[in-house]
Amino acid sequence: MRRMRPFAIVAISFAACACQNIERSRAVDNPAVAGKTIAQQVCSNCHGVTGVSVSPMFPKLADQPREYLIDQLTDFKSHHRSDPNARRYMWGFTHLTEAQIEELASYFSAQQSTTGRLGDTALVERGATIFEAGLPDKGVAACGSCHGQHGEGVGQFPRLVGQHADYVVKQLFVFQRTDSRPRGAVMKAIIANMSEEEMRAVAAFLEASPSATYDSPNAARPEGQGQSRK
Numbered sequence: 595m596r597r598m599r600p601f602a603i604v605a606i607s608f609a610a611c612a613c614q615n616i617e618r619s620r621a622v623d624n625p626a627v628a629g630k631t632i633a634q635q636v637c638s639n640c641h642g643v644t645g646v647s648v649s650p651m652f653p654k655l656a657d658q659p660r661e662y663l664i665d666q667l668t669d670f671k672s673h674h675r676s677d678p679n680a681r682r683y684m685w686g687f688t689h690l691t692e693a694q695i696e697e698l699a700s701y702f703s704a705q706q707s708t709t710g711r712l713g714d715t716a717l718v719e720r721g722a723t724i725f726e727a728g729l730p731d732k733g734v735a736a737c738g739s740c741h742g743q744h745g746e747g748v749g750q751f752p753r754l755v756g757q758h759a760d761y762v763v764k765q766l767f768v769f770q771r772t773d774s775r776p777r778g779a780v781m782k783a784i785i786a787n788m789s790e791e792e793m794r795a796v797a798a799f800l801e802a803s804p805s806a807t808y809d810s811p812n813a814a815r816p817e818g819q820g821q822s823r824k
């Protein structure tokens with residue numbers, strides 16, 4: 595059936611009015627729709643037009659490394675990333691083509707991230723220590739060694755800085771207690787002995803950064819990795 599669609603679309607387009615055009619561009623299962631259009635008309639409902647979501651249920655996507663976004667969209671599409679919210683909200687996007695996934699990743703990785711929100715100071719400071727030094731007694735590696743010195747992310751390692759704390763904690767539980775993220779084996783091993791309190795601390799630090807600790811987390815970022823910000 596899906597192979598028929600392009601012909602149907604061409605046929606309709608001769609007779610289409612503007613409102614039908616809008617309706618059609620909302621249809622995410624149309625391989626002709628540009629990733630940017632999908633991002634702005636569909637993904638934006640939950641993740642925000644510029645990838646800066648409001649609710650912690652929905653992760654911020656702005657300035658995530660392109661490669662990481664492609665990996666995750668591919669895993670949702672193949673139903674390999676399978677935690678309950680992934681199933682509920684992201685499993686429907688099986689129609690995205692590889693080209694659309696790449697365009698979506700380019701779009702969101704090029705968006706400007708926002709500064710963090712200040713949190714409980716003691717918790718944030720404890721989290722900063724965990725982020726920078728890990729928990730040597732518990733075999734927890736320093737987060738910055740993979741996620742970037744400031745949690746800015748690179749390649750397959752997601753950006754963490756500025757992410758909603760509740761989302762971060764939830765994903766840490768997903769890694770620690772389930773196998774529902776196929777690329778998460780390394781995370782599972784690293785945080786195996788982390789307590790909930792330690793997770794909340796590191797998440798509070800990440801949400802609070804960069805405002806709590808430094809002005810410009812990406813000032814030292816190499817050229818050409820997403821957009822830099824002031």
Ligand code: HEC
Pocket residue numbers: 632633636637638639640641651652653654655663666667677679680683684687698752
């Ligand atoms: C109805 C709400 C909703 C819509 C629409 C939606 N998402 Fe999501 N998305 C979510 C939720 C919820 C999660 C978190 C899933 C989880 O907890 O594992 C998520 C997770 C993601 C992630 C993983 C982020 C990370 O940090 O690991 C990416 C990438 C993503 N969405 C991209 C998109 C794109 C691209 C679109 C449009 C094609 C889209 N989403 C549309 C709700 C939505």
Ligand code: HEC
Pocket residue numbers: 653665724725728734735736737738739740741750751752753754762763765766775776777778780781784785796
């Ligand atoms: C050895 C490298 C490595 C170290 C060290 C590491 N991580 Fe990760 N982390 C990863 C990889 C790889 C992923 C992506 C997994 C995937 O694609 O599902 C990830 C994913 C995550 C995610 C999911 C982000 C999202 O948007 O869904 C969080 C949260 C996270 N790590 C937090 C941490 C914290 C906190 C620490 C330190 C305690 C840490 N990581 C240390 C490699 C690492």
